[in-house]
Amino acid sequence: MLHLTIDDFDLRAIAESGQCFRMTEAGNLRPGFPVYKVIASGSCLLISGDPDGDENSFLASCTESEWENFYKRYFDLDTDYGIYRDHADKNDSFLQKCMEYGRGIRILNQEPWEMLISFIISQRKSVPAIRTTVERLCALSGKEKILDCSEWHAMNSELPDRIIYYPFPSVETLAEYSFEDINSTGTGYRTGYIMEAARRASTGELDLHAMDKLSDEELLSVLLGIQGVGIKVASCTALFGFHRLSICPEDVWMKRVKEQFYAGVWPESYRPALGVLQQYMFYYARLEHEKSKIKEI
């Protein structure tokens, strides 16, 4: 069990801000202290707030070297989000409120390949349905891995003592699957898009690793050349898979916010930080929407 002190870090805000599909609650350590299961880059992590510490205290299931060598970068902890928040106008009360609500959000450093396929799947699907399909796609390989979490189980018997998980399929693995294999995971009409993307990536025609060097504009342009990838999926892949923090995915929620609060145009000064600012606004907009749904009932 690793004890950590991290500022400006909120697990719920990260998990619920629509950037990842494999970070979910696995139970509670104590009431009000949810434990999150994070599956990324072939490994699985349990992490939660520390009930015996302050708001910046966390517990994690990995070793210190795993944290230093991988998770610190994965959670983007070397980035000072205060610098991004400073782009916001002090008089922009809407955005200020969003940033207060979403304080602790980080844009995760996720793998480009996983982001591309996950967001192709995401179109016209609800978040729970996306999660189900992504998990099934991962389980296709049958190559299960196990995380021993007996230490967590000992602290609260409601928590599992071990977790079975499946890494996200590599380009090669996905390229070898049949139409029926992929289609059986619930990909629907996107099955062909996924197969074609995997085929192109496996032949090297599409080199995701090399795309790291491209400018934002060039990157979006290459992504848009993939069947089933429009501006929204391309933007999500660029922001969440290539960490392009100035790119803003415009979905129905952001369009509503942009029309309602910014007369249809983002302020020019927000531009360099728009990917981050958008994340705060998306989280807040979704949260308010969920609240209003509860009121209706």
Added chain:
DNA sequence: CTCCAGGTGATGG
């Protein structure tokens, strides 16, 4: 059973 989901591509004006 019905409705809708962090959209995209094809088609017709």
Added chain:
DNA sequence: CCATCACATGGA
């Protein structure tokens, strides 16, 4: 260039 429509499923 803009408006409209079909699209396969799972979740609520």
